[in-house]
Amino acid sequence: MKPGESLQVRLPDGESAQLVGIETAPATTGPMANGIRCYAEIVFDQNRIAHLSTPAGGNVREVTADLGSQVTQGQVLARIWSSELAEAAAAAVLSQQNLRRERRLAAGGIAAAQDLEQAEAAHRAAWQHARTLGFSEEDLASIERQPEEPVVLAIRAPFGGEIIARNAVPGALLEADKPLFTITDRSTVWAMLNIPEAELSRVKIGQTVEVRVDGLPGAVFTGPLSWISSEVDEKSRLVQARAEIPNPD
Numbered sequence: 001m002k003p004g005e006s007l008q009v010r011l012p013d014g015e016s017a018q019l020v021g022i023e024t025a026p027a028t029t030g031p032m033a034n035g036i037r038c039y040a041e042i043v044f045d046q047n048r049i050a051h052l053s054t055p056a057g058g059n060v061r062e063v064t065a066d067l068g069s070q071v072t073q074g075q076v077l078a079r080i081w082s083s084e085l086a087e088a089a090a091a092a093v094l095s096q097q098n099l100r101r102e103r104r105l106a107a108g109g110i111a112a113a114q115d116l117e118q119a120e121a122a123h124r125a126a127w128q129h130a131r132t133l134g135f136s137e138e139d140l141a142s143i144e145r146q147p148e149e150p151v152v153l154a155i156r157a158p159f160g161g162e163i164i165a166r167n168a169v170p171g172a173l174l175e176a177d178k179p180l181f182t183i184t185d186r187s188t189v190w191a192m193l194n195i196p197e198a199e200l201s202r203v204k205i206g207q208t209v210e211v212r213v214d215g216l217p218g219a220v221f222t223g224p225l226s227w228i229s230s231e232v233d234e235k236s237r238l239v240q241a242r243a244e245i246p247n248p249d
Contacts, residue, residue, distance in 0.1 A: 035210070036195065036196075036199045036202060036203065038193050038194050038195050038196065038199075038238075039193075039194050040191040040192060040193045040194070040211055040243075041191070041192045042189055042190070042191055042192075042211070042213070042245075043189065043190050043192055044184045044186065044189060044190070045184070045185065045186075045188045045189060045190055045244070046190065048159065048161065048184060048185035048187075048188065049182065049183070049184040049185075050157075050158050050159070050182070050183050050184075051179050051181075051182050052077065052155055052157075052158075052179070052180050052181045052182070052183065053176075053177050053178055053179045053180055054080050054082075054153075054155070054174050054176065054177070054178055054180060055085075055132070055133045055134055055153075055176065055177070056082045056084040056085050056133065056176050057082055057084065057173075057174055057175050057176050058080045058081050058082025058083075058084070058085060058153075058173075058174055059080070059081050059082065059171070059172070059173055059174070060078060060079075060080060060168055060169060060170055060171060060172045060174060060180075061078075061079045061080065061081050061152055061170070062078060062079040062152075062170060063077070063078045063166075063168045063169070063170050064076055064077060064078065064079075065077040065078070065157075065163055065166075065181070066163070066166065067163055067164070067165070067166045068162065068163060068164075069162070069163045070160075070161075070162055071157040071160065071161065071162075071163060071183065072157065072160045073157055073158065073159050073160050074156050074157065075156060075157045076154045076155070076156055077155045077156065077157060077163070077168070077180070077181055078154075078155045078168045078180060078181070079152040079153065079154055079155070080152060080153045080155060080174065081150060081151065081152045081153075082153075085133060085135075085151060085152075085153050086150075086151040088126075088129055088130050088133050088135070089130055089135055089139070089140060089143050089151045090143075090151070091126045091129070091130070092123075092126040092127050092129070092130035092135070092140050093140055093143055093144045093147075094126075095119075095122050095123040095125075095126040095127065096123060096127070096140070096144065097144075098119050098122065098123070099119045099120060099122075099123040101119075102115055102116045102119040102120075103116065103119075127140075133153065134153050134154075134155070135153065139153075139154065155168075155180060155181070157183055158183070159183075159185055160185065161183045161184050161185035161186065162183065162184060162185075162186060163181055163182070163183050164182050164183070164184055165179070165181065165182035166180070166181055166182075167179055167180055167181070168180040168181060186247055187246070187247055187248060188244055188245065188246055188247055189244075189245050189247045190242050190243070190244060190245070191209060191211050191221075191223070191242070191243040191244075191245050192240060192241075192242055193209070193225075193240065193241040193242070193243060194236070194238040194239070194240060194241075195228075195238060195239045195240075195241050196237065196238060196239075197232050197237045197238065197239060200228075200239060203225070203228060203241065204225070204228075205224075205225055205226065205227070205228065206224055206225060207224070207225045208222055208223070208224060208225075209222065209223055209224070209225050209243035209245075210222050211223070211243070211245055221245050221246075221247075222245070223243045223244045223245035223246060224243065224244060225241060225242070225243050226242055226243065226244050227241060227242040228241045228242075229241065
């Protein structure tokens with residue numbers, strides 16, 4: 001037959017289809033997988049990144065974690081000494097001792113109620129100031145038990161993760177709020193997408209995003225779309241969005 005005279009495909013043998021890997025199935029109807037292609041940038045999960053600094057000027061006494069270290073929640077990364085920190089801790093401990101004494105006197109009917117109230121107020125203020133600077137209740141209890149020991153503030157990891165920046169050097173003098181470490185949890189990363197304005201009507205929260213990275217050819221990472229900006233860039237006419245991609249490895 002000439003080309004186009006028939007829509008049938010003729011095979012020389014009944015087993016030919018099986019030999020060349022042809023499979024057949026009944027035709028069905030359904031939605032077409034019509035995606036939207038856009039560029040993305042992989043960044044750290046901004047909810048799981050922390051920049052740790054010293055709350056007061058002082059001296060770095062010890063550094064116990066290095067760049068690239070995997071740390072756990074509460075792990076001590078460095079210890080800082082300063083006169084301001086020592087004074088705040090001493091004031092908190094003294095207020096605790098004064099409060100105990102006033103409570104004993106009040107229980108014996110010796111102290112006035114007003115003196116007890118003032119002691120309680122002073123203790124709350126001093127304790128809160130020390131906690132704001134980073135001292136825990138365990139730290140203050142240890143300082144009270146060992147008053148002769150120098151007062152140092154332990155810089156602890158707020159969550160488990162990896163140290164990706166380190167500026168702490170033993171013996172260095174620090175200014176208040178100087179960054180010491182940056183720690184991040186990479187178990188989830190963000191894919192920041194740039195979606196064309198014309199495609200916005202097809203995009204909604206919860207849709208699955210497939211991410212492909214040039215450095216890992218053939219690998220596909222998936223995660224839900226969790227945020228879409230309400231603003232369109234006036235020059236590029238792109239809308240920023242965010243997908244949360246699990247990154248356990």
